[in-house]
Amino acid sequence: MVDAHRTFVIVGGGLAGAKAAETLRAEGFSGRVILIGDERDHPYERPPLSKGYLAGTDERDSVFIHERAWYASADIELHLGQPAVQIDRTDRCVRLGDGTRVHYDTLLLATGAEPRRLDVPGTSLAGVHHLRRLAHADRLRGVLAARGRENGHLVIAGAGWIGLEVAAAARAYGAEVTVVEPETTPLHQVLGPELGAFFTDLHQERGVRFHFGARLTKITGHAGMVQSVLTDDGDEHPAHDVLAAIGAAPRTGLAESAGIALADGRGSGVAVDSALRTSDPRIFAAGDVAAVQHALLGTRLRVEHWANALHTGPAAARAMLGQEVAYDRVPYFFSDQYDVGFEYSGWAPPGSYDEVLIRGDLNKREFLACWLRDNRVLAGLNCNIWDVTETVRELIRTGTVVDPRALADPQVPLDRLLG
Template sequence: MVDAHRTFVIVGGGLAGAKAAETLRAEGFRGRVILIGDERDHPYERPPLSKGYLSGTAGRDSVFVHDPGWYTAAGVELHLGQPAVRLDREAKAVELGDGTPIHYDALLLATGAEPRRLDVPGTGLAGVHHLRRLAHADRLRGTLAGLGRDNGHLVIAGGGRIGLEVAAAARTYGAEVTVIEPHPTPLHPVLGPELGAVLTDLHGEHGVRFRFGAGIAEIVGQDSQVLAVRTDDGDEHPAHAVLAAVGAAPRVALARSAGLELAEEPVGGIAVDASLRTGDPYVYAAGDVAAVHHPLFGARLRVEHWANALNGGPAAARAMLGREVVYDRVPYFFSDQYGVSMEYSGWAPPGSYDEVVVRGDPGRREFLAFWLNGGRVLAGLNMNVRDVTGPVQELIRSGREVDRERLADPSVPLASVAAG
């Protein structure tokens, strides 16, 4: 039975919000749990939108965090298709788009992020896509199928994780694909030039064309349809559809208007401490929007990946219940492209590392790579090597200097390297 004397409100209908609601009930909270989402769909996970669901290997129902009946059974009140438009911290209330105020005793902001737009002529054409929401994936999936049937061209602005995964999905439908990327390699800010070439070769083998060192200057169209893309170096590329995969911006409007502290750019997001609490003791943030002061790295990080939502939502829920929480998980993401699996753990932005150590054979796409600074592992990538995420993350957590030769030797168990 729900005890109506306490109300916990979650703003955000994604994975972080849904897992927070689940954790509140699992931890014994008997008060009201209200989840507010501005989409009409029940909370869902985002990785399938650029992976299995987009490529057609997974059904639409596979994306949802819980069966719709779970929310009723768990006593979680849903306000779907209703954005939260105002936060009154003094009154401890959230106002919905229809004017309804909802009181809270504790509030979790899991508002996520939204795709960045291209600031060039032609972005309003019907064939320009973004990929962040389930509705975006529904539309893009139909477009890719049509391009495949008609030998059509997809131009992707951005060679990051989403851009590459959509490129792989598009090729499974038979669409022609060109990726336009200002950096010299795909995923360059994460992998650097040392490993980006591996992904260039992988996609090249599957027929994807890259145009590095350029950006989109104009999307050319007629009668609202896309015809071509012009790059800032003067080239023109045929296109029947365009995907803008140029990153995402944290959705902070609600927090900003309420006077909550925001993290400085380029991190952005809502500033929270290691317990995911904002400067307001009754307001927390988790998932893509949360800029956490990370105890392990001694810096404020904002991580836009599935694992952060999966783990951050429950951590925030426990903090809301008064539990002692230190959110210090090693940042992590995974990607699947053409059957090649890749997992990345850690944080090694450009300029933070002085060496990359490789274990295995990148040419066979079966290897590990480690980004080091002063002999200490900052981040690690495993490609088509299974069950090593734990040891990789332990190397990062230990902060100890490693023996580079042992680290590079596949015959030496990673666990023994981590153990020193």
């Protein structure tokens, strides 16, 4: 039986919000749990939107975290299709777009992120896409299938994880693909330049064309439809559709208008401590919007990946219940492109490491890449090798000094490096 005297409200209907709600019940919270989402679909996972569902190998229902009936069975109240537009911290209420006011005793912000928009002429043409929501994936999946049948052209702005995964899906349908990227390699800001040639070759072998060192400056059209794109170095590429895959920005507007502290820097998210608590002790944040004071890495970090939402949501829920929480999980994400799968653990932005060491065979696409500083592993990317992730995480967590020659030798068991 629900105790109406305590109400926990979660704003955000994604993975972090749904897992927080699930955890509150699993930990024995008997008060009201209200989950507010601005989409009409009940909470779902986002990785399939650029992977299995987009590629046509997974069904639409597979993306949902729980069946819709589960929320009623767990006494979780869903408010879907209505955005939260204001937080009244004095009266402890969230106001929805239709004017409804929802009282909270404790509030979790899991508002996620939104795709960055191309700031060029022509973005209002039919055929310009973003990929963040299930509705986006529904539309893009149909477009890719049609373009594959018609030998149509897709131009992707951005060679990050989303851009590359969509490129792989589009080529599987048979569509022509050109990727325009201002850096000199794919994933430059994530992995640095050292593995750029690997990802370039992987996609070029499947027929993807890259245009590096350039940005889109204009999308041209005819009869309201995309016709081509122009770049700042004077090139023109034919296009029937354009995908903007230039990153995402945390949805901090609700927090900012309520006077909740944000992290320093543009697009840095809502500042939270290691217990996911904001500057207001009654308000927490989790998932893509949260810039966490990371207990292991000793820095404030905002991570836009599935595993972060999966784990920060429950961590915030436990903190909301008064449990001791110090969020210290090693960052992790995964990607699938063609017949190649990747798992990345750690955090090693360009400039933070001394070298990238390869264990295995790049040409066979079976390897582990490790980013090192002072012979300590900062991050690891395993490609088509599936038994190393836990050991890599432990090397990162412990800060173990490793012998680079042993680390590079596949004959040396990886766990032996832990000592």
